[in-house]
Amino acid sequence: MLLRHFDxxxxxxxxxxxxxxxxxxxxxxxxxxxxxVTTKVQTSGYVETKKGxxxxxxxxxxxxxxxxxxxxxxxxxxxxxxxxxxAYQEGKIRAIGLSNYxxxxxxxxxxxxxxxxxxxxxxxxxxxxxxxxxxYLTANNIVHESYAPLGEANPGFLDIPILKEIGDKYQKTPAxxxxxxxxxxxxxxxxxxxxxxxxxxxxxxxxxxxNGEEMAKLRDLDAKKSIDGxxxxxxENNY
Numbered sequence: 171m172l173l174r175h176f177d178x179x180x181x182x183x184x185x186x187x188x189x190x191x192x193x194x195x196x197x198x199x200x201x202x203x204x205x206x207v208t209t210k211v212q213t214s215g216y217v218e219t220k221k222g223x224x225x226x227x228x229x230x231x232x233x234x235x236x237x238x239x240x241x242x243x244x245x246x247x248x249x250x251x252x253x254x255x256x257a258y259q260e261g262k263i264r265a266i267g268l269s270n271y272x273x274x275x276x277x278x279x280x281x282x283x284x285x286x287x288x289x290x291x292x293x294x295x296x297x298x299x300x301x302x303x304x305x306y307l308t309a310n311n312i313v314h315e316s317y318a319p320l321g322e323a324n325p326g327f328l329d330i331p332i333l334k335e336i337g338d339k340y341q342k343t344p345a346x347x348x349x350x351x352x353x354x355x356x357x358x359x360x361x362x363x364x365x366x367x368x369x370x371x372x373x374x375x376x377x378x379x380x381n382g383e384e385m386a387k388l389r390d391l392d393a394k395k396s397i398d399g400x401x402x403x404x405x406e407n408n409y
Contacts, residue, residue, distance in 0.1 A: 192231040208237040210269060211254070214244035219253035227262060238263045239291055242270040248282050255285050267291065269317075273306050280310065289313040294357060295321055296330070296348050299392040308356065319352055319359040320345050324397050332387055340378040343371060350375040351388045 188209060195202060209230070213222040223238065238257070240250055254266045267289035268276060276290055290307055294300045294316035307314045321327030333344035342350070345361070349372060352359050361372045380388070 188226050188229040189231070192229065196231065202232060206236045207232075208239065208267075209235050210239045210241040211250070212241045212244075214250055215246045216249040216253045219250045220257070223253070223257055223262065234261060235263045237265045237267055237289070239267040239269040239289070240271075243275050247275070247279065251279055251283055251287075255283060258285055265289075267313075267315075273303060276307070276310070276312070286310075287312060289315050289358070291315040291317055291360075293318050293396060293398070294352065295319050295327075295397065296333075296351065296388065296391050297321070297327075297393045297395045297397070299352075299355070299389070301389075301392065304355065304357065313358055314356065315358040315360065316352055317360055318362075318397060319349060319357075320361050321397055322362070327397070330391065332391070336380070336384055336388075342375070342378060346371060346375050347380075347388075350378065350380060351385065354380055354385060 191207065195205060195207075207230075209226055211219055211222055211226070213219040227233070227235070238254055240247060240254070244250065251266070254263065257263045258266060265288045266285055268279065268287050269291040271279070271290050271292070276287070279287055290303075290312055292300060292303065292314070294304075294314070295318055300314070304314045328344040328348065330344070333347050336342075337344050337347045340347070345368070349359050349361060353375060361368075363369050363372065
């Protein structure tokens with residue numbers, strides 16, 4: 171696992187990579203306090219979540235996670251969230267967040283918790299910009315974090331002519347234009363890549379700025395189109 175250039179690491183129970191991430195951190199010799207490590211729980215209910223989180227920490231072989239997300243709504247979310255609140259009070263995690271939650275689901279957590287979630291990680295990209303959900307999260311001081319900002323390598327996703335046109339102007343790739351657009355919208359992006367060159371390109375987006383006309387053109391690309399159909403609960407009346 172590459173840790174040399176990046177200080178934000180994402181893992182999850184579902185991904186099965188918590189042990190590998192912990193080993194990579196240990197072998198790298200990097201200061202744990204300089205890394206921000208996120209994991210996701212895939213458990214449901216208080217007891218199962220407490221046990222699952224403790225097992226994750228054992229696999230990770232570290233004392234805490236910086237951020238823990240509930241991977242997706244499971245039907246017993248209030249008890250799951252309560253377990254994470256207790257883990258926060260115990261110092262096992264430093265922040266709590268959500269993933270794949272729509273507006274009513276986020277609001278239910280807010281209404282029944284003592285610690286507000288800091289982030290909601292949802293599918294967001296140039297073809298599904300989640301503008302309504304973004305406004306809701308922003309109004310509640312919750313970070314809107316995008317997964318699949320580059321379309322998860324779907325064929326043709328980055329072949330939209332305006333992306334290339336703007337990219338040529340700034341000597342940037344269509345992917346960099348897309349990431350910069352989302353960044354300027356106030357969305358945190360977490361692009362996925364196994365290619366070191368692409369990883370470096372993905373963080374090289376802060377030396378140019380899209381103007382108002384360019385932002386408007388890219389905003390018009392929003393087709394409210396999911397690339398994978400997940401999750402089914404994310405309907406337009408909420409997003």
